[in-house]
Amino acid sequence: MNLPSRPVDQRFEGSDRERARLTALLESLPTAAALFQRDGYVVTANARGRALFVVDEHAPLSAQHYKVVLQQFGAPALDAMRQALNGQPVDLGLMPFGRDGRIAELQLSVFDHDLLLVSAADVTQREAERARAARAELELRAILDLTPSSVRVVDVSGRIQQTNDNAAREHESRQPLTVRELWELDAPHDVANQRPLSFLDTPAMRALSGQTVRRQILEVRRLGGRRVLESFASPMHGDDGRITGVLLLDRDVTDRERLEQLLREQEGASSTRPTAAQNEQELERLVEERSRALIALQEEQVRERRLSAVGQLAAGVMHDVNNALNPIMAAAYLLRHHAESPEAVRDYADRIRKAAEIGAATASRVGRFIRQEPVHPGGDVEVDLSHLAEEVLDLTEPMRLQRSSESREVRIVRMFSDRAITRGLPGEIREALLNLVQNAIDAMPDGGTLTVRTAVDGGDACLAVRDTGVGMSAEVRERAFEPFFTTKGAKGSGLGLAEVYGIARRHRGTATISSVIGRGTEVVVRFPLLAVSLPVAVVEEVPDTLPRRILVVEDHDDGREFLRRILQGDGHDVVAVASCAEAREALASLQHAPFDLMLTDVGLPDGNGWELVKQAKAEYPAIRVGVITGWEPSVGPEEADGAEFVLRKPLRAPELKAHIAGKHTPAQTIE
The missing domain is CATH 3.30.565.10 (Histidine kinase-like ATPase, C-terminal domain)
Known part of the structure; x- marks a missing residue:
């Protein structure tokens, strides 16, 4: 890096006393700070600045230029500094620095007409906490929306801070903003005591006073009519033990209550008939009705547990996928801005590949958890x-x-x-x-x-x-x-x-x-235990030296285009289509120069990839067929009849090339 040079006597013109005053002023700041002259050289810096910026402790500060001092903040900081020295307005903010993913908040201001003040604070922990809070908010939102009950989060002042979709649909004419407005709209009736429910006796107000409310039966005005609810309320506490709010949960049990009431009325009517109550047919009918009611209640509880489990699984998957997508987006941005550097391009491409593999591992993890059938021979x-x-x-x-x-x-x-x-x-x-x-x-x-x-x-x-x-x-x-x-x-x-x-x-x-x-x-x-050791199949990156005519069947536009480019890059003649109908048309149109290989997805817009494999093998027995799928490849030998290999997305190019070259042992499933 070529830096301008000048005689020492042309640097900062202030006295040593003035420089000491400026240094003391910077030391009073809570952030790293440095003063620069209009020519870009340092006047002074505080201790935090010398620790955070790139400062040579063995050289005078007045001989150090901003291109070195601020270099760890990258091109955006250097460009902004150059603009400021030229009198142009600048807008700095958060930017990465160092090699360990830290984040700094930079500010630049005119100290006087001759000097520029640059301050920086390491906000890595703050931004990480902010990201964790945002992620927790998204996960909570997903869980709340999957819950079949209506949920409301209330602060200590009685204001409703958050609701799920079920709660938002209950009062379409006017959404309550406070628990008092909710009480007014509901006009609740205490079913157990057969009286209107006062505001202070509502589950929300009882919870704000420190009580935990479990299964209070209320009749309220919701969804255009009178509904029966099981109401739950629990106080939320802060680190100091004080109540910070309330979580309200209302479960609509109108249909269940009506059924139970009907059963009670029927049982009461039966008891008034001295002879008919003994009728065997009537007893069987009552037993059958009660059994149906119990089964319906059990099914509702199973659905709630299943939805809760799905919500937890979705939150975990969302967390892992977001973690995988974050470096992909960052590397893609940096790849675009450093396209002229081959070394940087290779580095960012490797990072994207690794992050994609982490995302693929997450998908496999969920698939393994959901899937319970044994491993099929041939894929192991x-x-x-x-x-x-x-x-x-x-x-x-x-x-x-x-x-x-x-x-x-x-x-x-x-x-x-x-x-x-x-x-x-x-x-x-x-x-x-x-x-x-x-x-x-x-x-x-x-x-x-x-x-x-x-x-x-x-x-x-x-x-x-x-x-x-x-x-x-x-x-x-x-x-x-x-x-x-x-x-x-x-x-x-x-x-x-x-x-x-x-x-x-x-x-x-x-x-x-x-x-x-x-x-x-x-x-x-x-x-x-494996009694006899068998040879282990190894996937190697084997160059395909013979050009082949290949038909690609893939409905995802980007996936189809990238697969076509990979194959054409190896010299193959490729026809790429998006549906079963287009695939059959392509196979029929090239009978004079048939395809050597067909690569097909499983989920296609007009049919199933396995059916296409069977049709292609029946009409063109010489064609080789490979299946590429985004689902967990769990088919057995009888289902994969006709396919020489099955690969799971995201596709690994060396593995695909080995199969095309015929250098890989055919298998029914590949993990």
Whole structure:
């Protein structure tokens, strides 16, 4: 970087006393600050500025230029500084700095007609807290909208701060802004005491006084008529224990109450008939009606639990997907602004690829949780549990070292057998073991011993993880494999051990837990033992040297275009279409020069990809067929008849090229 040079005597013209005064003034500021002359050289800086800016402590400040001092804030800060020195207005704000993702808030102002003041504050923690708060708000919004009841959040003054969609639909003519307006619109009637409900006796006001209201039956004016509600209210407390607001939940039980009332009336009428009450047919009718009512009530409760589970799953998935999308958007922005730098382009492209793989892993995680059928033969490979355990211990080494430095040491004990070999999906078994090791380290906040053991027990290949941590109670142990059950509070999703259990079941194995409070926990996962070692199929990036004529069937525009470009880049002749009808037309039109390969999606706008595969193989037996799908590839051999390989999106180009070149062992499913 070429910087202007000048004699020392032309730099800051003020006296040493004036410079000392300016330095003392900057020291009184709560942020990093530096004064610059109009030629860009530093006049003085406070201690925070010398620590945050790029300042050479071995050189005089007056010899240091803003292009060096502000260089860690990047081109936007340097451009803004240049404009300000030229007398142009500038607008600075948040910008990244350093290599660890920190964020600074920069401000630039004219100190006097000769000097410019630049101040900066590290707001990384503040922005992270703001992002976490925004994410929590979105997750709460999603959960509230999935809840079948009406929900209102009220502050301590009685103002309604938040509602879900069900609550917003109850008073379409005028939305209540306070609990008093809600009381006026509802005109509630206390069903138990058979009297109008006063404002001070409403669930909201009782909760604001510190009471918890459970299942108060009210008749209110909502949805254009009189409805019966089960009303719940709970006070919310701040860190100091004071009430900060109220959570109101109203469940509409009008239909259930009417049914129960009808049953009571029928039972009462039956009791007045001395002979008819004994009639067998009437008794059967009453039993049948009561059974239907109970079944309907049970189904409603099951629906509510299912919606609650879906809400928790959706919130977790939204959190993970947003985490994956954030670096993709940032890297795409930087890629656009640094397109002239090949090194930067490669770096940002790698970051985008890694973030996309994290998003794909999230989709696979949800798919594995939902899917329960066993792994189909042909999609699995030989798995050495000892080798896999060594990989996972290497991956979790930073976590172990951090825990050791924070408190006492977490020691590792390896007890591996060279015969603990099974068949399965390495990615899933690695994920299960990673969950177990992370849980074990979390269970030892004061340090301890982590033992990872592989062994052969009868016809099983066993994988065990044991810690010497806090242990589990009998109640926690019984629910440990239950989805969404967690003892980690906001830090846990409750899916870790549920995934372990599901992965063991899919591999025709079992998972068990033994634990003692204060002495630790051991989880043992058993897989069917592989008696004879089979060769492991390896996907290699093999160049396809023979150009082929390929038909691509993909309804997603961007996906179709990028796949076409990848294939054409390898010299293939590619025809890309978006539907089954267009695919059949393309196959028929090129009978004189038939296609060598057809790549098709499964979900197409006018049909199913598997049906298209069968039709293509029936009419053109010589054509090779590959299936690319965004769904979890869970088909068996009979369903995938005709397809040589099945790949899951997001597509990995080396794997696709290997299949096109015929260098990959055909399989029915590939994870």
